[in-house]
Amino acid sequence: MAQAERECMRVVMFPWLAHGHINPYLELAKRLVAASPDDHLDVVVHLVSTPANLAPLAHHQTDRIRLVELHLPALPGLPPALHTTKGLPAHLMPALKRACDLAAPRFGALLDQLCPDIVVYDFLQPWAPLEAAARGVPAVHFNTFSAAAKAFVVHCLKNERTPTAFPFETISLGGADEDAKYTARLISRDDGTALIPERDRLPLSLERSSGFVAIKTCADIERKYVDYLSQLVGKEVVPTGPLLVDSSGSEAKRDGGRIMRWLDGKEPGSVVLVSFGSEYFMSDRQMAQMARGLELSRVPYLWVVRFPNAEDDARGAARSMPRGFKPARGLVVEGWAPQWRILSHRSCGAFLTHCGWSSVLESMAAGVPMVALPLHIDQPLNANLAVELGAAAARVKQERFGEFKAEDVARAVRSAVNGRERVAARRRARELREVVARNNGDDRQIATLLQRMARLCGKGQAVPN
Template sequence: MASSRKVFMFPWLAYGHISPHLELAKKLSDRGFSIYLCSTPINLEFIKKKITQKYSSSIYLVELHLQETPELPAFYHTTNGLPPHLMSTLTNTLKRAKLNLYNILKSIQPDLIIYDVIQMWTARLAAALNIPAVKFPTNSVAAFSYILHKYINPGQEFPFPAIYVSDIEQARNVCDVKNANNAEAEDNSTADHPEDDEQEVPKRFCDSIMVVRSCREIERKYMNYLSDITMMKVVSVGPLFQDPGENRDEKNDELIQWLGEKSECSSVFVSFGSEYFLTKEDMEEIALGLELSNVNFIWVVRFPVGQKMRLEEALPEGFLERVKNRGRIVEGWAPQAKILRHPSIGGFVCHCGWSSVLESIEHGVPIIAIPMHLDQPINAKLAVEVGAAVEVVRGENQRLDRDVIAQVIKDVVIGNVGDDLRRNVRVLSQKIQSSEKEELDEFVELLTQLCGEK
């Protein structure tokens, strides 16, 4: 029975990866599994705040200690606030903790492991311990299948023309296929694990299922293609967002009250994620685009940890004064889901991180896409393809233009384009919500079968 099954979950060290793992953990807990969620102590402090009393006896937090160095102290054992030049150092430090993780797994003896594809080497630890393992990429299936396609079939066009990465986007570190797949190649190395020379376990234990944070209504053809090229069963489990009832933070109610004074679909929410920081040039063009659009807005502005800058210094001169009656600038954080649910929101200006795309669709809000790097341009193209977004097209020099931004915002909030998008997005939202339980039930059945094969 599922009630006796222990599932070990191992996300990458970024909040954007940890959160969907945690939400999946809650879904599995609701269906009788005991969950052991493993990360570094600094990340577990973040996770603890999101585990309610309901899950306190079924979701257990497991500390994985990494080596501390002067360059990478314990408070940098997370991507949150990590200086970009230390990302490869963190990745390599995590790899060197394989033996620690191996010993944790030997102690817990889980029936199954769900691991982030960034840690591809986890599959070898699972194999050495005879534990079934399930891959969990937290990005879109379109992006993941595109990366794998380019890795497996170099020089061949991706079979879906709507999804591509231009040469200029590639130069901006968009879906770096070579670097993204180094981990796959490194799985063939057994030198740094004492048990890797033991005989191979059956292939089904580590290569039979991949779970994806998506739904068939959005990415059916990409799921089918990913299944074809990996020879794995690809199962979707929905968007995996925190239950709105669990988040009762009222410190931003003033923003909601402000929105309540605006007419329906008259405002945009603007946010570019928790771990990307706009250049001064991009920030200026976005600010002036918002100003030229004459649309109400809430804009979440973030600066890197340790960078002290006043909003007046970061934004164009006089901007705050000129937009004070129709714009709110929030530094650091705002209740994104609560804002997107508000009826006065008519569009979401965002970077198209996969979480933001799914959240916007779930709440029936059209996307004004301004992708920045990594898989975001692919997510933006996917959102356009399914009728949920309009992308702000950059100039030949890849620079944003305030006039283009203003026009797209007006088209979505005021024009007929926005009416069509809203209809499309609301239909998608209904389809996602109606299929989520069925998809989760299918995944649980597969997990139960895998555990039974151990």
């Protein structure tokens, strides 16, 4: 019997212009490409972004994962080097979104050149599925936030005129009115120049997704939130798994030796890793309170700090460590640090984190309890989810998000690393590690996504259900 002829499915992926979005898209691309040979279907992915974002990713390009440049229109004060959120001053974010929206015809021209079978797009570009539809191409929204956070925002937007309580009390920020107020702040960042109102981007992206929505999460952890999101949008929501990035090879080539040697000299479970993501910059006051709090905790700490490159930053970000600060109990690392290797080190006993979704997943994957200090966007919702799951051993008290005191930092860190609750917290962290590892290694989730995508574009009829 003749062997079934292999088909090719050409996929265009278009994440938002931030590495926190691009990295999950790239990892999903790798897994789709790796999954396809057994299914009589070869997948070729074209990952679209700006030159500023693609330059550091050049080594990921293969014959089946291709990086495609999208050149944004020129706008005053927004040179091509700033066509990325990395190092972008806060006041230029509306300009970046506007430039991206103005690039819709150029994206359409790329689709004409690439002739994809399907487009996978991010929520900030709700016009991408329209460009695809104009060419008879289906398009699917891939969400890189937690299902709990996404369901929360969609729920609040749907009930905007008459706020109703989010049906999961553990995720709520204090009842219907508080939830509505927080969501309103999230969508009120327009400066009057936006081509698409901020509040419309997510609903339109979900509405225009062809048939289903994909989401970066573990089904075993967020099943009820996946189901509720599906109910809200009236479409199937397909989990991809946590899409953990195996970056050990690239990290080994970078200067992490000093950090690992420092960790090697510490007792097992004695160190708290402190990091607030690659694109959040603390104010002078926040830096001062954090520095004092870490010293007051009397716990060894590894603090990863970042400062903006831009000369002008409307957020009032700190430019240096607090005057006179000398870390007596910790190691301060500026810029990059091998987060996964640190979390996996035997001396790492807790992770003081902003609760960005990727950091929450990495912490659970490493089996390290979190100390939650959410600052903005989806982070408070992720922090609530981490507490619900038992993944957070402690939470730093805040008057408002971003307003914390040194004494509360110290109290939360001590509790997580040396408190009576640490034994139960570490036991629960080990349980969650097994769950996340199982989901990350479950090829069936990617196979399901691949099957849904193939069905949309009439490819891979041999792909099993």
